[in-house]
Amino acid sequence: MQRKLLFPSIFILLLLSFSGAAQGLAGAKNLDRAVLMHLGYGPIFSSGDLQDRFGNGFSLDGGLTWLPANSNLELGFRVQFGFGDQVKEDVLAGLRTSNGFVIGNQREPADIQLRQRQIFLGPALGYTLKIGKNQRAGLHLKTSVGYFFHRIRLQEDAVQNVPQLNDELSAGYDRLTGGLAIHQFIGYQQLAFDRRLNFYLGAEMTAGFTKGLRTFDIPLGTPPSSEGRTDIVLGLKAGLIIPFYFGEGREIFYR
Incomplete structure (x- = not known):
């Protein structure tokens, strides 16, 4: 009885071993057409006119890209959100007292924090220059032309409010600024043969040709300056790519 049970067990083990070996030899080709979902994170550094308003911070970026079959040319849309x-x-x-406090409606110092906020969005065109055997792994270049804006966010006190910063007046303090912008990225990108380890990392720059968008600046007591600005954001970025392939495209690799 034990021998009868032993033979099927050995057969099942051998079958599982062969299946595992076959999966190790079979790689899903990464040359099919695909939609790529990007999600990245990294530090940003203010430059140009922007460095007079903000220091450094961090950014999140995301986007969707269309990748034709057997091609390294990408066409898509990207969004980047900066904060600090x-x-x-x-x-x-x-609004501050001689001691540097802003007084709230409870006649106590209110905890009002100033934060930077940035957004870039626009269409993107990218290309990967092959390095090595993997056609879709190598030097990646991407450019985007879109819209960039930034503002000062007033993070209010959770307990009390400041009447001078109510919903109708707070926009007069945020110095909302925006305009057309160009974004450039250069780095390394990989879409793996087995479609599992897909990532990008590199350096980027956003140059915005902006101006003030509010009709009145309360701290200045005048409308914002109509003079154009050149706001530059430099950054480092690392991110993951989730590919959605269309097509079979499987190939067996023998070693």
């Missing part, structure tokens, strides 16, 4: 707590322009200076 280094704000150099104190738009609340006129």
Whole structure:
């Protein structure tokens, strides 16, 4: 009886071993047409006119890209959201006491924090220059032309409010600025043969040709300057790619 049970067990083990070996030899080709979902994170550094308003921070980026079959040319759309707590322009200076406090409706110092916020969005065109055997792994270049804007966010006190910063007036303090912009990325990108380890990392730059968008700046007591600005954001970025392939495209690799 034990021998009868032993033979089927050995056969099943051998079958599983062969299946595992076959999966190790069979690689899903990564040359099919695909939709790529990007999600990245990294530090950003203010430059140009922007460095007078903000210090450094961090950014999240995401996007969707169409990749034709047997091609390294990508066409898609990307969004980048920048944030940080280094704000150099104190738009609340006129509301502060001699001790530097902003007084709330409870006649106590209110905890109002200034934060930086940035957004870039627009269509993107990218290309990967092959390095090595993998056609879709190598030097990746990407450019985007879109819209960039930034503002000073007033993070309000959770307990009390400041009447001068109510919903109708707070927009007069945020210095909302925006305009056309160009984004450039250069780095390394990989779409793996087995479709599992897909990532990108590199350096990027956003140059925005902006101007103030509010009709009135309360701290200045005048409309914002109509003079154009050149706001530059430099950054480092690392991210993951989730590919959605269309087509079979399987190939057996023998070693």
